[in-house]
Every structure is written in C-alpha cells, then in structure tokens.
Amino acid sequence: MSHAELDRLQACLNFALDTLRREMDNSQLPPLSQCSSVEHPLDDPTSYLPSTALFDARRLSLACLGELKNLVQSPLDKRMDEKYSAYGAASIDILIKTSIIDYMSDLSNPSEGIPAAELASTFGLDSQKLIPILRCCAANGWVRETRDSSFALNRCSRTFIKGHPGRRLNLSTPGFMSIVGVMPSWVMESDWKLSRSPAQTGFQIAFKTPLQRFSWVMQNPHALIPLADHLQVLGDMSTPGIVADYPWEQLETPIIVDCGGGEGGLVTAILDAHPSFRAIVQDMENVVALTSSIMKERRPRDVESGTLNVETHDLFQSQPRIGNEYSFILRHILSMYQRHDWPDKEAAAILGNIARALGPKANSRINSKILIVEMVAVPNVDSTATTSAELFLLDGNDKRLDYDVPSHFGSASKLVNAFSVHMLTLMNGCERSLREWESLVNGCGLRITNVYPLRAHTSVIECALGTRALL
Ligand SMILES: C[S@@+](CC[C@H](N)C(=O)[O-])C[C@H]1O[C@@H](n2cnc3c(N)ncnc32)[C@H](O)[C@@H]1O
Structure with a gap:
C-alpha cells in the first residue's frame, strides 16, 4: 500500500531536521533541550540571527510538523485543540501576571521544580485551580512537571521573565x-x-x-505603554535580519531616514553594521522627545557629530528631507494604515509624501530608495511553484525537493495569517499581498525594484521612482 503523502512528508522532515542539526553544529550552537532551564540563542530573534540554512531548516521543520499533524490528527481532536487553545494562552498569561514565572526563575534550584501547592500558598491562589493551569502550560511546552504536581520553568518560559522579550511582547493586552x-x-x-x-x-x-483603535489607545494611557513595548519587540525581532539580509552596500544615498522610526533601534543597528551611513529618525513630537534622550544617552558622539539626528515629522505632511542624499525606511507603518478605504487612502498619502521628496532625483544617477518593511501575505497554495511564493524562499535549492509543504510554509507562516485576521478585527485591515503592495506603490508613481526575504517574518519591499515594475 502506498502512503505517498506520509512518506514524502516524513522524508522532508528528516531532511529538515538533519540540516537543522548540521547547521547548529556548524554554528557551534548547543543542542536544543526542553529539559534545560537555560535560554538557547535560537530562542531570541532580537539578539541572534541564525545562518540562512539554519533559518530555512527550522522553518521547513515547523512546516512539515504542521502538515504531519494535519495529516495524522483526527479532525475532531484538531477542532477541540484549536478551540481550547485560548485556555492555553490564558493559562500562561496567569503565570506571567502573577509573577509566578519570576518566582520560579529565582528558586535556588529552578530545574528541580516546586510543588503547585507551595506556589498557590505563596501567591494566595487555590491549588485546585493552579494545578490544571500549570498542566495546561506543561502540555504546551512552557513548563515541565518534574514530579506529580511539581513544576519547573523550562528553557522556553524564560522568555517571560521580567525584562526578557517574551514578557514585553504583550499579547495579553486587556480586552x-x-x-x-x-x-x-x-x-x-x-x-x-x-x-x-x-x-x-x-x-x-x-x-x-466609537473610537478607532489608535485614537482609543491615545486616550487610554494604561494601554499605550504595553502597546509601545509590544511594537518595539515586534520591530526588534526583524532588526538583525534587516541589517544582514538587505544589501546596504548597494544603497547609493549616504543618509537613511527612518520615518515613524520610534525609538530608533533600527537605524542604530544599521549604523553599527554600516558606519559610513548617516541617519535620521522622524516621529511624532511626543515620541521624538523620548527618542532624543535615548540617543543622547546611548550614542552621544553620533548625536554630536550629526551622524544621527532625531526630528519631529508628521507622516501626513510633506517630507522635508528632499535631495539626492536620502533613502527612506517605513517599518510597520503602512500596515497601520490598512486597505480599509480603497485605494488605501492613508497609506498612499504617506508614500506619496515620500515619493514627492524623491522627485528632484529623477534625472540624477543616484537612486534613492524607499524600503517598506512589512509582512507580505502569500497564498498557502499546494505547490511551491508560484512566482510570488518563490520570492520568499531564502534558499532556492529547497525548490528541488519533492515535498508537500504549501508555498508559504503552511503552519510556519500561521502567524502572518492570524495577524491578518487580528488587523481585520481591530481596524478592518489585512496584511497586503505582493500584488496589493504593487498596486499601492505604483499608484504613488513608484515601482517595486526588488523584494528581499529576511530571516524574519517580514520582508523588505524596495521601491524607487519610475515606471518599470518588478512583477
Ligand atoms: C508600529 S510603530 C513602528 C515604529 C518603528 N518604525 C519600528 O519599526 O520599530 C509606529 C510608529 O509610527 C509613529 N507614527 C504614527 N503616526 C505617525 C504620524 N502621523 N507621523 C509620524 N509618526 C507616526 C508612532 O509614533 C510609532 O513610533
């Protein structure tokens, strides 16, 4: 009897895991372990960038595991899994909000585990409720049950310790x-x-x-700080990939302007790797005050020498940086202004303001660029042979494999699809597909000159003035 799908997926998973193991060894990384209570470099994408092959192997492993689960699990179990996953999220929220996580990490021997009854009495909780909550977290791989009803943090849950990135990635926003x-x-x-x-x-x-999401956040300061923290981590997760995977050495302009650049983390990382550039962070007045003080403290010499400037600029006003020297970055800006009002009125207004600043360069040999850093929605069709999907493969060799993983890596890109539904529910938005990006960009007198896949969930959509499009 032929088990073609199962066989091909298993072969693909074996290939992916063999590559993962080999690449980890090549990168001198320690083995992955769920019993370890020490963080692994691969656990923090804000500070560690895996090799391209390792990134691909990890993504392919996750895609295969997702497809295998879909193949093997009964639909009824799958449905219940999915529905009750909300309790998994709520359970880990409880461990974070009570600070049980911090307490467990401060234990003298954190990997030994602590009885749930002891945790319950320390935190004034009911152990009859806490045990199933901890077991739910254990089933999701966040903690270990070291003996009956005793629990220890594992390597993964260390990301929720105070000050660590998972704690600041605030998906547990009230409401x-x-x-x-x-x-x-x-x-x-x-x-x-x-x-x-x-x-x-x-x-x-x-x-x-009656307020729109952002107006509501502005009027509710208690929601603003967690959201700002969340967005900061979200950005930091793609910073190492942007710095390493975009060909900065080919950028012809000496000055990079990060529009809506927030606290300036991206441009400072670019300056660290490419010190020949100068950079400007633009944002709204209240943000600029904070960013200026951060920059003066962290990079006093760059601020003094004018290598790094911070200035107030409203994205909806004309771009003041006009001239051959400038290229512009828009990271996680245009997705805030979604396609709720065809034809993308606000996003087009923002891009148009920058495109007009590129105007005087039309006859110059220097090519200013606009770099849009966003997630790109890719259809998860059954084959890898679609043009738009191919643009997102880091390693072209993968395409030669005979595997049954959907074009955008199936469950490995679940996040992009879930994020789209989140944007939809919050503001009638949705992550744009490459065609939709092209239509937005072309409508502003620009063209997409290239799309750079990153070792991250986002891509760099590179645009310039002109008429010849990539697609
Ligand atoms: C999602 S955050 C992205 C921050 C930064 N680009 C990053 O990737 O880390 C959006 C940023 O846009 C800024 N912003 C929102 N509306 C703006 C406007 N009208 N003019 C200038 N900046 C704006 C916010 O203050 C915030 O810093």
Whole structure:
C-alpha cells in the first residue's frame, strides 16, 4: 500500500531536521533541550540571527510538523485543540501576571521544580485551580512537571521573565480575548458586517467605543505603554535580519531616514553594521522627545557629530528631507494604515509624501530608495511553484525537493495569517499581498525594484521612482 503523502512528508522532515542539526553544529550552537532551564540563542530573534540554512531548516521543520499533524490528527481532536487553545494562552498569561514565572526563575534550584501547592500558598491562589493551569502550560511546552504536581520553568518560559522579550511582547493586552470573542458575530450578523470602515469593527463592539483603535489607545494611557513595548519587540525581532539580509552596500544615498522610526533601534543597528551611513529618525513630537534622550544617552558622539539626528515629522505632511542624499525606511507603518478605504487612502498619502521628496532625483544617477518593511501575505497554495511564493524562499535549492509543504510554509507562516485576521478585527485591515503592495506603490508613481526575504517574518519591499515594475 502506498502512503505517498506520509512518506514524502516524513522524508522532508528528516531532511529538515538533519540540516537543522548540521547547521547548529556548524554554528557551534548547543543542542536544543526542553529539559534545560537555560535560554538557547535560537530562542531570541532580537539578539541572534541564525545562518540562512539554519533559518530555512527550522522553518521547513515547523512546516512539515504542521502538515504531519494535519495529516495524522483526527479532525475532531484538531477542532477541540484549536478551540481550547485560548485556555492555553490564558493559562500562561496567569503565570506571567502573577509573577509566578519570576518566582520560579529565582528558586535556588529552578530545574528541580516546586510543588503547585507551595506556589498557590505563596501567591494566595487555590491549588485546585493552579494545578490544571500549570498542566495546561506543561502540555504546551512552557513548563515541565518534574514530579506529580511539581513544576519547573523550562528553557522556553524564560522568555517571560521580567525584562526578557517574551514578557514585553504583550499579547495579553486587556480586552484581547473579548475582541476575539466578538469577531464571529461582527463578521456574520452585525449591522457592520459589510462595512469596511475602521470605525465599524469588532474592536468598537468589544470595547463599546466609537473610537478607532489608535485614537482609543491615545486616550487610554494604561494601554499605550504595553502597546509601545509590544511594537518595539515586534520591530526588534526583524532588526538583525534587516541589517544582514538587505544589501546596504548597494544603497547609493549616504543618509537613511527612518520615518515613524520610534525609538530608533533600527537605524542604530544599521549604523553599527554600516558606519559610513548617516541617519535620521522622524516621529511624532511626543515620541521624538523620548527618542532624543535615548540617543543622547546611548550614542552621544553620533548625536554630536550629526551622524544621527532625531526630528519631529508628521507622516501626513510633506517630507522635508528632499535631495539626492536620502533613502527612506517605513517599518510597520503602512500596515497601520490598512486597505480599509480603497485605494488605501492613508497609506498612499504617506508614500506619496515620500515619493514627492524623491522627485528632484529623477534625472540624477543616484537612486534613492524607499524600503517598506512589512509582512507580505502569500497564498498557502499546494505547490511551491508560484512566482510570488518563490520570492520568499531564502534558499532556492529547497525548490528541488519533492515535498508537500504549501508555498508559504503552511503552519510556519500561521502567524502572518492570524495577524491578518487580528488587523481585520481591530481596524478592518489585512496584511497586503505582493500584488496589493504593487498596486499601492505604483499608484504613488513608484515601482517595486526588488523584494528581499529576511530571516524574519517580514520582508523588505524596495521601491524607487519610475515606471518599470518588478512583477
Ligand atoms: C508600529 S510603530 C513602528 C515604529 C518603528 N518604525 C519600528 O519599526 O520599530 C509606529 C510608529 O509610527 C509613529 N507614527 C504614527 N503616526 C505617525 C504620524 N502621523 N507621523 C509620524 N509618526 C507616526 C508612532 O509614533 C510609532 O513610533
């Protein structure tokens, strides 16, 4: 009897895991272990960039594991798994919010484990509730049950210790679950089910507010800091990939302007790797005050010498940096201004302002670029042979494999799809496909000159003035 799909997936998984093992050895990384209570370099994408082959092997392993699970698991189990995964998320939230995680990491022998009853009495909780919550976290790989009803942190949960990136990636924002809860009725039954307005979404229903998401955050300072922290980590996760995988040496302009650059983490990382550039961080007035003080403290010499400038600029006003010297970065900016109002009114206004600043260079030999750093929605079709998907393969050799993994790595890109639904529910937005990016970019008198896949969930969409498009 032929088990063709199972056989091919197994072969593919073996190939991916063999490559993973070999590349980890080549990179002199320690073995991965769930019993370890020490963080592994691969656990923190904000500080460690794996080799391209290792990144690909990890992504392919995850894709195969997801496909194998889909193949082998019963649909009824799968459905229940999916539905109850919300409890898994809530359970780990409890360990973070109570600071149980910090307490467990401070134990004199953290890998030995601590009885749940002791944790319950220390934190004034009911052990009858805490044990199933901890077991749920153990089943999801966040903690280990070292003996009956005793639990220890594992390597993965160390990311939730205070100050670590997982703690700041604040997916447990108050109200998150209520937004998820109203999503089906918003889409199927509400008066707004056919509306594409950012003011008529699941967010307004869940939060009982007429305000759009960002206006609401601005008026609720308690939500602003966790969101800023979350966005910061989200950005930091792609910084090493942007610095290493975009060909900065080919950029002809001496000055990089990071529009809506927040605290300036991206440009400082670029300057560290490519000290011949100068950089400008632009943002709104209140953010610029903070960014200026951070930069004066961390990079006093760059600020004094003018290598690094921080300035107030509203994305919706004309770009003041006009001239042959400038290229521009927009990371996680245009996704905030989604396609809720065809044809992408706000995103087009922002891009148009920068495109007009590129204007005087039309007859110059120097090519200014606009680098859009965003997730790109790729259809998860059954084969790897689609043009847009090929653009996202880091290692072209993978295409020769006879594997059944969807074009955008199936479950390895689940995050992009879930994020799209999140943007939809919050603001009637959605991650754009490459075609949609092209249409937005071309509408502003620009063209996509290249798309650089990164060792991250995002890509760099490189644009320039002109008419000849990539696609
Ligand atoms: C999602 S964060 C991205 C920050 C940064 N680009 C990064 O990737 O780390 C969005 C940034 O855009 C800034 N922003 C939002 N609206 C803006 C506007 N109208 N003018 C200038 N900056 C704006 C915010 O202050 C924030 O720093």
